[in-house]
Amino acid sequence: MPGSHCCVKNCSNTSHDSHGRRRNNGIQFFSLPKWTQHLGEQVSDRTRRRRLAWLAAIRRKDLTFDLTPPWMSVCSLHFHSGIPSYEMLENHPDWTPSLLLGHNDVKNTDQARYQRQLRCRTQKLERPSPPTQDQLQAQALPQPPAQDQLQVPPPPDQDQEQTPPPPGQDMECGLCTSRRDVINNLLEENRELKRELDMYWMNENFLGGDDNTVKYYTGLPNFALFQTLLLTLTPYLPQGRMKKLSPFQLVLLTLMRLRLDLPIQHLSHLFRVHRTTVADAFHHTLGVMYAQLCPLVHWPSRECLLTSMPHQFVESFGNNVAAIVDCFEVFIEKPSNVLARAQTFSQYKHAYTMKYLIVITPQGVISFISNGWGGRASDKHITEQSGFLNKLLPGDIVLADRGFNIRKHVGMMCAEVKIPTFTRGHSQLEAKDVEETRPIAHLRIHVERVIGNLMPLDKIVTVCCALTNMCKSVV
Structure with a gap:
């Protein structure tokens, strides 16, 4: 049967019926979390514990940490909010499925308690920090009157009631300002690093339309001729078998090896793929070029x-x-x-x-x-x-x-x-x-x-x- 199946005991929800038609009952299906190991020790430990927690909540002997069929999922009926929470929010009630699990050994989740903890942490972050020693000394010294304070304000209108502004309305949290500055600096640094990476990445921007660069790396006299060759070969290139390399990279890699006689290992380093991928790409692209260009x-x-x-x-x-x-x-x-x-x-x-x-x-x-x-x-x-x-x-x-x-x-x-x-x-x-x-x-x-x-x-x-x-x- 196609589609996804809910793997929780006594739950028969599926994404498709027996005829292969998709059910429109509003129920969503979520795959078991994966163990992410390449994003640091903290993410690796958190995702590993979450996968173990899901398997412990489902309690099926045929599902193990290393073996879970891809069609086995958990439907939205087993979460308070209908979807799993973000993987790094371990205290969230929907960090693991907790409703209608088909067994009694279920740890009760208190969603109201989680909301209270979230409000407390938010208020603590927004609370202004205590003044430093320098700020206390500056407040103790007499301050000269400001220019606008030397003017005598007009007498208040007795008919209008003076209403003070609500506290915090004209005041911005210093912590939020500091964090925003840090985020902006990180975003700018990220953009700069991406620009530098594009200069060395062998993608469509590498040649940059420069005829001298095209002639050195490919042997062709100009970028227009390279584009013509690329358009001619693209429909016949083995795109499905070379998912990591685009048609542009396949043609560029082959011409660089023909022109500069670069070793497979060096091309593997330049294009950031395995050397067997480079060898296969060169072999298949050369075959396409031979079939399409030999009439010349x-x-x-x-x-x-x-x-x-x-x-x-x-x-x-x-x-x-x-x-x-x-x-x-x-x-x-x-x-x-x-x-x-x-x-x-x-x-x-x-x-x-x-x-x-x-x-x-x-x-x-x-x-x-x-x-x-x-x-x-x-x-x-x-x-x-x-x-x-x-x-x-x-x-x-x-x-x-x-x-x-x-x-x-x-x-x-x-x-x-x-x-x-x-x-x-x-x-x-x-x-x-x-x-x-x-x-x-x-x-x-x-x-x-x-x-x-x-x-x-x-x-x-x-x-x-x-x-x-x-x-x-x-x-």
């Missing part, structure tokens, strides 16, 4: 390339340049598997790496990114196996480094490869080679600048490529 990395049509071809490429190679290709490597930890070590060790880097083929257009947009290969794989092998060659059309020109020995394979696609001959070791180029190489070498700097914005691992690399395409072009 796509191969453009030849018409699009011709429409926006930079004039430097047109002057040097005509208007058929379709791609600039290169490979980059990302350092990884030493694999535990012997075969994986052999596949990932790079002779060029003398370390364990993952290698990726990246292709950008003359406009500076990433148009293709391969899957990750072990650092041992050659640039030629990755180019042949990545699927890049299948995207070329007859007449396309591809700019590549000397390591890309793919003339034969590109020629099969009726395309052309331009390979600049850079200086290797101590050998010198002839003047003719230098002049032919200079324009290509000058334009290849675009792909190097794009590679500098990327991060490792297949899914992360794709997301970083998509985010790079969202930013301003390097050309």
Whole structure:
């Protein structure tokens, strides 16, 4: 049966009937008090004793201090005022249920006595404090007459009866004034502490709309682009599973880890959540970003390339340049598997790496990114196996480094490869080679600048490529 049940003996009140419809009989239900342990020793002791007192008043063997079903409650018929009192008012008659408990061992509560005690305490607080020694000495000294006392007051009207003002009407309790000043000071201090806390809390006010802050923490050029990305991803973010982190925090956390490569433990400290929560948040948000942003990395049509071809490429190679290709490597930890070590060790880097083929257009947009290969794989092998060659059309020109020995394979696609001959070791180029190489070498700097914005691992690399395409072009 849904709803709440009164757990007092011989009380059959429920919040819903047998058909699941809520009863409108004016009876309220209150859960058993919880033991609060994180608000200080006094609150912990008071709430613990109150929970014990409720269980003692109910007297049911199936209800213990550590086990009380959530649907078991106490209805309002068992309290004098119809509701439980504030948990810190232990002397209040409704601090525990005391009416119609179904047994005779009930301590009688005197509500009138409690009201008398409350009035006595109130009068004692409002009673003016006795004068101090300095005040008594000041009263003993003769006081000069005030300016208004030097004037002779007019004679009272005999027809009007002089009625003195009631005592205390024009006089304010000094204790109340002092307490009000203390409360105001505490409220102001609380507001100031909240303002300072907002400066360090990783919430919606952290970036503050500042483009420089956005660029440092996320890599995005401005706050407007961050807002656009947030609005795009919010409907797909795992909000139910990450209750402690808002969609803003999920996106910010993921971008900070991609941009700054911050450890999970450090992000856990910044966002004030457990490290497993940070790891799950990064994993799920990265998956959403991969699914939603990977279409931004796509191969453009030849018409699009011709429409926006930079004039430097047109002057040097005509208007058929379709791609600039290169490979980059990302350092990884030493694999535990012997075969994986052999596949990932790079002779060029003398370390364990993952290698990726990246292709950008003359406009500076990433148009293709391969899957990750072990650092041992050659640039030629990755180019042949990545699927890049299948995207070329007859007449396309591809700019590549000397390591890309793919003339034969590109020629099969009726395309052309331009390979600049850079200086290797101590050998010198002839003047003719230098002049032919200079324009290509000058334009290849675009792909190097794009590679500098990327991060490792297949899914992360794709997301970083998509985010790079969202930013301003390097050309």
